[in-house]
Amino acid sequence: MNGAxxxxxxxxxxxxxxxxxxxxxxxxxxxxxxxxxPITVRILRGDGKxxxxxxxxxxxxxxxxxxxxxxxxxxxxxxxxxxxxxxxGSKMCGTCAVxxxxxxxxxxxxxxxxxxxxxxxxxxxxxxxxxxxxTPYEQKVAAFEPWLxxxxxYSGFPEPLSHRDIAxxxxxxxxxxxxxxxxxCPVVRLGPLTDFxxxxxxxxxxxxxxxxRQDQREVARALARSGIFNCVSCYKCEEVCPAxxxxxxxxxxxxKAKAAQLLPRMARHSLAFRAVVSRRGRIDPGExxxxxxxxxxxxxxxxxxxxxxxxxxxxxxTLLLLKTAAAGPANRILKHAGRSR
Amino acid sequence: MVxxxxxxxxxxxxxxLSRAGIDTIIxxxxxxxxxxxxxxxxxxVISGRALGNTEEQARDTAxxxxxxxxxxxxxxxxxxxxxxxxxxxxxxxxxEAGLYFRRDDDGNVVVSPGKIRSIAANVxxxxxxxxxxxxxxxxxxxxxxxxxxxxxxALLRNADGSVAGVFGLQVLTGExxxxxxxxxxxxxxxxxxxxxxxxxxxxxxxxxxxxAWHAGxxxxxxxxxxxxxxxxxxxxxxxxxxxxxxxMLGSEKSARMVNSDGEEFFxxxxxxxxxxxxxxVQLKALARQVHAGKASYSGGYYAxxxxxxxxxxxxxxxxxxxxxxxxxxxxxSLIETAVTAHYRQGGIDVDTQTMASSVPGLYVAGxxxxxxxxxxxxxxxxxxxxxxxxxxDLAALPQPALPExxxxxxxxxxESLRENNDAPGTPCxxxxxxxxxxxxxxxxxxxxxxxRGLNEAxxxxxxxxxxxxxxxxxxxxxxxxxxxxxxAIDCVNMIDAAELVVLSSLQREESRGPFMRRDFPDTDNExxxxxxxxxxxxxxxxxxxxxxxxxxxxxxxARANNLEVPW
Numbered sequence: 092m093n094g095a096x097x098x099x100x101x102x103x104x105x106x107x108x109x110x111x112x113x114x115x116x117x118x119x120x121x122x123x124x125x126x127x128x129p130i131t132v133r134i135l136r137g138d139g140k141x142x143x144x145x146x147x148x149x150x151x152x153x154x155x156x157x158x159x160x161x162x163x164x165x166x167x168x169x170x171x172x173x174x175x176x177x178x179x180g181s182k183m184c185g186t187c188a189v190x191x192x193x194x195x196x197x198x199x200x201x202x203x204x205x206x207x208x209x210x211x212x213x214x215x216x217x218x219x220x221x222x223x224x225x226t227p228y229e230q231k232v233a234a235f236e237p238w239l240x241x242x243x244x245y246s247g248f249p250e251p252l253s254h255r256d257i258a259x260x261x262x263x264x265x266x267x268x269x270x271x272x273x274x275x276c277p278v279v280r281l282g283p284l285t286d287f288x289x290x291x292x293x294x295x296x297x298x299x300x301x302x303x304r305q306d307q308r309e310v311a312r313a314l315a316r317s318g319i320f321n322c323v324s325c326y327k328c329e330e331v332c333p334a335x336x337x338x339x340x341x342x343x344x345x346x347k348a349k350a351a352q353l354l355p356r357m358a359r360h361s362l363a364f365r366a367v368v369s370r371r372g373r374i375d376p377g378e379x380x381x382x383x384x385x386x387x388x389x390x391x392x393x394x395x396x397x398x399x400x401x402x403x404x405x406x407x408x409t410l411l412l413l414k415t416a417a418a419g420p421a422n423r424i425l426k427h428a429g430r431s432r
Numbered sequence: 433m434v435x436x437x438x439x440x441x442x443x444x445x446x447x448x449l450s451r452a453g454i455d456t457i458i459x460x461x462x463x464x465x466x467x468x469x470x471x472x473x474x475x476x477v478i479s480g481r482a483l484g485n486t487e488e489q490a491r492d493t494a495x496x497x498x499x500x501x502x503x504x505x506x507x508x509x510x511x512x513x514x515x516x517x518x519x520x521x522x523x524x525x526x527x528e529a530g531l532y533f534r535r536d537d538d539g540n541v542v543v544s545p546g547k548i549r550s551i552a553a554n555v556x557x558x559x560x561x562x563x564x565x566x567x568x569x570x571x572x573x574x575x576x577x578x579x580x581x582x583x584x585x586a587l588l589r590n591a592d593g594s595v596a597g598v599f600g601l602q603v604l605t606g607e608x609x610x611x612x613x614x615x616x617x618x619x620x621x622x623x624x625x626x627x628x629x630x631x632x633x634x635x636x637x638x639x640x641x642x643x644a645w646h647a648g649x650x651x652x653x654x655x656x657x658x659x660x661x662x663x664x665x666x667x668x669x670x671x672x673x674x675x676x677x678x679x680m681l682g683s684e685k686s687a688r689m690v691n692s693d694g695e696e697f698f699x700x701x702x703x704x705x706x707x708x709x710x711x712x713v714q715l716k717a718l719a720r721q722v723h724a725g726k727a728s729y730s731g732g733y734y735a736x737x738x739x740x741x742x743x744x745x746x747x748x749x750x751x752x753x754x755x756x757x758x759x760x761x762x763x764x765s766l767i768e769t770a771v772t773a774h775y776r777q778g779g780i781d782v783d784t785q786t787m788a789s790s791v792p793g794l795y796v797a798g799x800x801x802x803x804x805x806x807x808x809x810x811x812x813x814x815x816x817x818x819x820x821x822x823x824x825d826l827a828a829l830p831q832p833a834l835p836e837x838x839x840x841x842x843x844x845x846x847e848s849l850r851e852n853n854d855a856p857g858t859p860c861x862x863x864x865x866x867x868x869x870x871x872x873x874x875x876x877x878x879x880x881x882x883x884r885g886l887n888e889a890x891x892x893x894x895x896x897x898x899x900x901x902x903x904x905x906x907x908x909x910x911x912x913x914x915x916x917x918x919x920a921i922d923c924v925n926m927i928d929a930a931e932l933v934v935l936s937s938l939q940r941e942e943s944r945g946p947f948m949r950r951d952f953p954d955t956d957n958e959x960x961x962x963x964x965x966x967x968x969x970x971x972x973x974x975x976x977x978x979x980x981x982x983x984x985x986x987x988x989x990a991r992a993n994n995l996e997v998p999w
Contacts, residue, residue: 139912153666153667155666157667160667160669163668166915171863171906181672183471183561186466199669238566248527250527253535253539261532264554264562264565298565
């Protein structure tokens with residue numbers, strides 16, 4: 092049994108913190124409703140073009156009931172025309188993800204709650220009711236050409252390969268492409284304001300890009316169109332991933348490290364940030380701007396003045412390259428972190 | 433060419449055809465390499481001498497396939513060809529394309545011990561996801577055209593009776609599609625949802641069997657239904673989630689099963705030392721418990737890993753996820769389990785050299801064929817065979833002509849299921865008809881059956897045809913993503929296929945492996961070591977027996993009580 096905040100290996104799981112206090116642990120979700128008690132389900136219905144409306148249904152709780160069981164019961168009893176997509180019903184096909192009470196869940200996997208509001212995933216066009224068009228996600232995956240292109244010819248079965256070398260890709264291979272993380276991502280939500288591919292396509296990319304057998308030129312080509320440095324590491328993707336993939340720490344961060352190594356220009360902001368902290372023991376926005384933008388930093392004078400008057404940049408400190416006492420330790424830590432990559 | 437189905441067989445057939453430069457399109461009711469196809473969960477059995485298999489282990493693998501998985505109802509020469517291809521081509525080709533066969537940190541391929549050895553793609557219990565994802569990406573890479581979430585509703589015919597292509601409905605838009613092809617390859621899978629509890633996924637409704645039958649194809653061994661003995665009893669959506677009896681990779685341990693009195697009645701390491709052909713052995717063990725009143729096929733018995741440590745189970749497998757998601761104490765808790773209709777060994781009768789059905793222009797690949805049980809490696813081989821034979825036949829295959837009359841009549845049929853204002857009586861919901869078919873099959877054609885129940889099922893199907901189908905229609909006539917309409921289309925196929933299954937079950941007057949007749953409890957090798965062929969004859973049908981070649985393994989007895997037979 093796992094207490095709230097504890098993962099299966101006993102480590103603290105940030106995603107579960109506070110759940111017990113909110114009576115929202117797994118046990119509570121599975122057992123707090125009596126068999127036969129009514130479950131209220133409000134579903135956002137619509138044809139994808141015109142107005143949407145919330146419709147309310149009620150269905151009796153059945154043993155260990157999942158969200159998908161509730162939807163199926165409603166479809167049989169009240170609304171045969173309710174559109175919702177599912178195929179396997181057992182967390183393999185990844186097609187039944189919806190938003191339940193504001194968070195992305197796999198309908199087949201998540202326990203019902205006594206009062207549920209169910210909506211389609213975000214960041215994908217709605218076709219009808221809870222069915223979304225997966226095409227934009229699929230197109231982003233296909234654009235990465237996410238298949239193995241070997242740098243060296245295949246040496247025959249079984250080829251030399253150890254789990255240690257492929258550990259990150261192995262995590263990414265657990266992906267069932269349900270697009271829950273794609274819906275939860277606030278950067279994807281910004282739409283065309285950024286060129287961020289989104290967590291789900293990056294996980295798909297990680298399956299080959301983090302595979303030691305993959306040709307690094309292919310990795311660079313794919314990363315160049317990933318917009319990966321727009322990721323703000325908010326961990327929303329990890330929070331909702333039903334396959335429990337550590338998306339940020341084991342996929343996006345290793346991919347960022349690869350980008351820094353293969354495409355340093357693309358990573359110049361992160362590399363400059365790191366260099367400044369390592370050398371000076373703190374971040375200096377002035378030096379960061381100069382390193383990333385060079386002379387172009389002076390092109391937008393009003394912005395520069397605003398930063399000056401608000402004390403965000405301090406030219407004197409930047410010019411003298413003043414260090415803080417943390418410079419030594421920061422240098423040591425970052426050197427170490429660099430080696431572990 | 434048109435391939436119907438986006439699973440292991442369909443994808444591989446299409447990839448091979450496209451490699452041969454033949455224009456091919458995949459039409460898939462679900463999503464290519466996802467939906468039903470991703471369900472393949474477990475291990476890849478090592479056949480032949482691959483990965484250090486001894487001569488004895490290679491022989492055991494063949495025996496396990498022929499005896500434990502097919503109860504001798506298999507062409508043993510085909511099995512030989514297939515086994516050699518798997519050992520020499522299958523694994524290297526998958527690995528070369530990028531499939532990750534699980535290694536340990538020292539670089540050894542993790543292999544399950546025992547007489548039958550196996551490996552996993554990435555994680556045991558989840559192997560189907562990376563495996564089929566790879567196929568999906570190979571299909572994209574090859575630039576193959578696909579029509580996804582598109583149900584094929586009818587096979588189109590040329591004037592000479594040969595198959596001219598398919599008619600289908602795009603579920604998300606409600607638009608119709610016609611694909612004309614010189615050859616049509618059905619690869620809709622080995623499972624369906626004809627029973628109340630089925631491993632078949634939502635989209636499966638025996639379409640392949642029903643459509644091929646209407647086109648005149650012969651069927652074989654439709655009664656040979658396999659069952660999962662220990663799938664999760666609750667919640668309903670997890671009905672196809674198995675508590676694997678198979679040993680965990682790299683460990684001697686496997687799941688055990690306990691009856692309603694808490695007595696253990698199955699531990700694979702003890703009860704099935706072959707350790708990889710357990711399903712029938714397990715089912716027979718359960719049948720004895722049911723007879724003793726200590727379990728039922730719908731639940732009341734339990735399975736789990738309470739003799740293992742959590743670390744052991746979770747090192748290489750995903751088996752703990754069910755318990756964890758219900759917050760059951762793992763591994764100490766056992767979970768309630770029930771039987772689920774799994775796959776059908778039988779299916780459409782094919783020539784195993786070519787995968788051609790008895791109808792010109794109609795080919796079959798994978799579990800839908802009646803020649804084997806449809807394990808993923810075997811159906812992949814089918815994909816190769818069918819692609820080779822279609823490529824060889826190409827010049828002789830007729831150019832299809834657009835059969836306008838058939839297209840008009842199929843449109844009319846589908847429209848009447850969507851919007852049927854002239855229908856007599858009160859409307860009848862497709863979802864309810866589906867449930868009724870499944871409940872009937874569970875009651876009358878479940879694990880144990882007899883002539884009386886099977887005949888009652890036939891009468892009930894006639895009543896449904898008379899009273900329910902004419903009133904059946906979708907609640908609203910909307911076109912886009914109208915799954916209610918799709919249910920109505922499915923129901924028609926389901927009744928047709930279920931009826932053929934019941935007829936075939938009545939015909940086989942014996943019990944064999946997972947096929948259990950209360951009125952014929954013996955395995956009868958004198959009379960029934962044969963294929964049970966079902967031919968279309970005018971508006972009716974006729975049965976025929978065909979002997980099997982037994983070149984490698986023979987049962988070695990004439991007659992014995994099926995529950996006492998070790999396979």
